[in-house]
Amino acid sequence: MGTIRTIIFGLSLALSSHSAHAEWALNLSPGVTEVSRSVYDLHMTIFWICVAIGVVVFGVMFWSIFHHRKSRGAEAHHFHEHTLVEVAWTIVPLGILIAMAVPATATLVKMYDSSEADLDVQITGYQWKWRYTYLDQDLDFFSNLTTPQEQIGNQQAKGEHYLLEVDRHLVLPTDTKIRLLLTANDVIHSWWVPALAVKKDAVPGFINEAWTRIDEPGIYRGQCAELCGKDHGFMPIVVEAVPPEQFQQWLAEVKAEKLAEAAAAEKSWTLDELMTQGEQVYLRACAACHQPTGTGVPPAFPALKGSPIALGDVGTHIDIVLNGRPATAMQAFRDQLSASELAAVITYERNAWGNSTGEAVSPSQIAEMLAGNADTVGEGAQ
């Protein structure tokens, strides 16, 4: 007994010393919404029920292992059925399950009631980024992983939020019922933020609903939960919950930024300026597939270096970047990047890695094409 007590003591010591480690988590987080807390309570209830059943069943088993061993002279007792006991151990678990089903049903019904929401956000999964559209707000942006390739490749020390950081947070107001409408552009993704207890698949061609009402301001991180191809592990979700007044302020700021961006398209850019911005855009939006060296991963992701498209007719090149290639991983970037970003990245692709066409694509050229074929191509792509 003494030794057992020492072991248990040692174990608890080891566990408690570890829990001082800030990021080290053993259990589900209770989260920051009413729903997530009831999910956590359900989880703990069923967990303790399992522990209790386990203690009884394994207790009887180990008692037999110690006391009914042949080496201790145990003789086998020849009984091999007992209807009363059997009925009892069927009815008791049944009762426990029913007791469990009641709160579970209540929580589930609550989770499914997405009516009377104050804000609607459409979430679209792309290979491998998320797009957030604030319905009725004329606001729409993509959210990309910002962890540098050097950190992933172990050439650089990893940051605090390694793989859980993005360029644009999904900013949401607290104390507001927010309805989330989920869909996908290519394959099935799944939008999951543990602190909100929301996980819902984003299925191409269909719209799923979920909702949340966040109690506390803060930053909550999550990841795509459904295998969606090569970079499934690299499309995190960052939700930033702010008080409603601050949210309104943020909305105004973002809209002003958008106007400034449109103005930037009007100015004339030099080849050097385009190349500098192009490289940044390329690394953020294109390098995951086409690789920073432009060599791609054929056949799924073709090389751009020396490719006939990057060296050939500029119109075709722009068209592919703008509208994508259906049924391949090449997406339409018309909505993902601004006109100046598009111009810069296409210029970069035509002049980097020894692709020296010397051509510069101007933002106004792109803006024209966007305006010109918005109706025809836009509908065709759907």
Place this chain on the structure above:
Amino acid sequence: MSTLDTAAPGAHEEHHGPATGIGRWLFTTNHKDIGTLYLWFSLLMFLIGGVMALLIRSELFQPGLQLVEPGFFNQLTTMHGLIMVFGAVMPAFVGLANWMVPLMIGAPDMALPRMNNWSFWILPFAFAILVSTLFMDGGAPNFGWTFYAPLSTTYAPPSVTYFIFAIHIMGASSIMGAINIIATILNLRAPGMTMMKLPLFVWTWLITAFLLIAVMPVLAGVVTMMLMDIHFGTSFFNAAGGGDPVLFQHVFWFFGHPEVYIMILPAFGIVSQIIPTFSRKKLFGYASMVYATASIAILSFLVWAHHMFTVGLPLVGELFFMFATMLIAVPTGVKVFNWVATMYRGSLTFETPMLFAIAFVVLFTIGGFSGLMLAIAPVDFQYHDTYFVVAHFHYVLVPGAIFSIMAGVYYWLPKWTGHALNESMGKFHFWCSFIGVNITFFPMHFLGLAGMPRRIPDYALQFADFNMVATVGAFIFGFSQLLFVWNVIHCIRSRETVSAQVWEGAHGLEWEVPSPAPYHTHTTPPRVE
């Protein structure tokens, strides 16, 4: 048949030995030879799948990308799953059935011996095709063993067509194996071996065989629909053409859930043979076990969508599958209680097979607990597609199905070879495996609860500690399987002979034939009183 059996049984069995050379294995129609082939094949696949698992765990040893590219990582997880499910677990059970069912029911051989040969020999081709995709342009299938559309159709690598063909061949093999087992059990039982005297391993396999016949065509159907979508312009799973990607998941899991039971019911059977032997006591509640197995089989068709709680089912559907899944836990629980009651007041000894069987009961039950937690739909939203699920199904499949197979092999190996096991090496293998398996998979529960999604090649820093622990455990478990290989080979080559009964508490027809079991057994049907 009976007219041929004029000579004395012993004398008759002498002059029909096996053929010599490679022809013995290629053209054999003998259930023991085919059983042996299945088991060696499954061991080979287990080792190949295991190497892939170790590659996966090595990549996950530390955060960051070290060994493999994300694309290849996905190929590894996919191939690991497919090889373990279809190449290791299922053929091992068919191999055990081939060896033991005729011995247990007093039949001279399987009912359809030529088909038996065929159903084994198409398997190596299926897996050669599947493994060869690793070397193809664009790589092997990379969409997970559940191959959800449209990732596995519109966005799949070209090798998906070979994958579909390989699945078709495996399905055909499984169906032929199942038909053979049903035909054997229903028609070739010795006089007096009534259905209610069948050993539980035979009962569970009979029910498993019906499940196989019911669901393998569904799997074949769903891969054929994929093939049509990819090559013939249909749009079953393509929303742009009016199809529905979620339809794929419904059809897949209508196969997939009974498949889970296909991989566990024979395990129940093996454990129900071993525990009574080493408890020196009859199985508690034999009748209840048979009825519970039958009802689990039927109910397993009604719970498939609990794998899809987050896919956006309507509330009514969600509740239906939650309730049905919780109810199916009852007959499964009954089985565990029966095993414990069999041990209670027995006269227990702990030889290697018994150790594996006890570990099976404990660890399978832990897997059952996490399964119960996963059945609660609102909480499943937090567990779904995380390492909690990975921990759950590995607990059910590794210390579940795989441990039962090892228990069965250790239990019957002396009967097959006529040689005694090296008990201390067997026990050493057991303890290494037991410790390794728990170090590998127990921390995965914590990882999942802390928020780590499954099928990712790289992870955030808060998951680093447990991933490192899991990888260490995986290497312990993986390399301790070499002890298993050593034990099997050692037992084959050993000179220490064993009696017909082998184990003190063993009862049944298989323990009445000599050890090693002669090439032909029960040529004159035994009488069961």
Place this chain on the structure above:
Amino acid sequence: MHTDIIQRCWRTLLGVLAGFLGVRSESAREQDFKEGRALHFVVIGVLMAVVFVIFVIILVRWALSILGA
């Protein structure tokens, strides 16, 4: 004759229900196997599976009506 059939159906039904719970006594099982027919068990088993589905659906509807959803 007629009551005999009803009685046998009833026994089979009991057997199937016992199966769903996973509890059956040895003597009852022996009777099942002596007197019962496999076909009856299969037919009634499938029927009871359908009844089970309907039962769960009713359960769901009832739960939803109570929770007012």
